[in-house]
Amino acid sequence: MKISWQVIYLLLYIYRTSVTVIADFFLSKITTLGDNQTYIVGGDFASSLAGNSSALTLGVLMDAPRKFATQLTLALGYYLNSYIGMALIINLVFQTIAFFGIIAVLKALEPQHRKWVLFLLVLPSFTIWSSIAGKEAIVVFAVGISTAYLIKTTKKSKLPNIKELLSAILLLIFKAQYLPAFLFIYLTIIFANKIHQKSFLILLVGLISLSFLYIERDRFNYATLEQIPRSFVNLTHKTLVYSGDDGLAGGRSTREVFWEETNDFIWKSPKGMIIALIGPTYKEALLYNNKLHFFGFIEGMIILVFLIIFISYHSKNASAVLFIAVIFTLFWLLFASYPFGVMNPGTAIRYRTGIIPFIGVLVVYFLSQNIHERWIRRDRL
Secondary structure: OOOOHHHHHHHHHHHHHHHHHHHHHHHHHHOOOOOHHHHHHOOOHHHHHHOOOOOOOHHHHHHOHHHHHHHHHHHHHHHHHHHOOOHHHHHHHHHHHHHHHHHHHHHHOOHHHHHHHHHHHOOHHHHHHOOOOOHHHHHHHHHHHHHHHHHHHHHOOOOOOHHHHHHHHHHHHHOHHHHHHHHHHHHHHHHHHHOOOHHHHHHHHHHHHHHHHHHOHHHHHHHHHHHHHHHEEEOOOOOEEEOOOOOOOOOEOOOOOOOOOOOHHHHOHHHHHHHHHHOOOHHHHHHOOOHHHHHHHHHHHHHHHHHHHHHHHHOOOOOHHHHHHHHHHHHHHHHHHHHHOOOOHHHHHHHHHHHHHHHHHHHHOOOOHHHHHHHHHHHHO
8 A cells, every 4th residue: 555645744743753752751861962951941041031131133143143043042942931831842843843844855855756865854863853942953944945945946946935035044043054055056056057068167166166175274273273172171181071152051072172283174074074974983882882872873874875875876877067066065065064073973963963854855856867857948948
């Protein structure tokens, strides 16, 4: 018996809701789920209201978007807690927010692509972190809606609607570092078929974009060798703990400092991108007897193998211009994400949550052979 996608969507919501319940009643008792409890009660948002010092101002948004995103999420938790008061229901609200983004991606895809992306979207750690109160649920919503819009632009030229504009704004606030990746694939879709020798031009633009690494090398060095250490409190000469200046309690690094020499941020980025994508290392997963890290490691390896298989499978038949665009898009996506995942395996698992829908669509949909043909046909109409 063939199951309709409407039934699958319902089962997906039930599955995610079940994970929310498990996380709320069981996982939260045996491990710390990031800042979940802080977001549920609203953290220091109530005290900022009482003192008329709200961080939700245009000035904070311009000067410290990370702090603004944190306070925006805390505000949502605070008001939900004020009117509802039940941690489980608050978590379910965040789960539902992420679910709307996930469904938007799945509905925008065709069934032959949808099933493979769905495989990534039911992985345990992705489901856990996008099903509880936290920034990850909002990021998944924004990434999902924005990714669905990218899919739609390959089928029909259209301006973004209110929901898509909102998701773009949220993405800019919460994950501005994703912007280069989204822009690269979006501009490829919009302009590449309007020019000759498109593959050469996209390759050239991609290579030129790498010059940004050289141009900004001094800023990278300052951030990794001076700014980041100042934002952390030294535990030893090798490890760091975040001081927590955005309304959260902060969190410690369990790894040795990753950047030690000038230009390490660039030269170590290939290793860093793989570490951040996988999450826990083999040693952290098996030798430290941490079951959550073990499952995180297995899931990270599944994601990595998934990427390798699909990129290899499509490498001969995919459109050259889209293949080049996808490779550069993946690079900028992983490059922007890796600084947040090399310090702590738990942080790596949490931070990769937001990019999973986009990664799945890139390698499953945009590398498909028939996408380029439809894309060209659309522009000819």
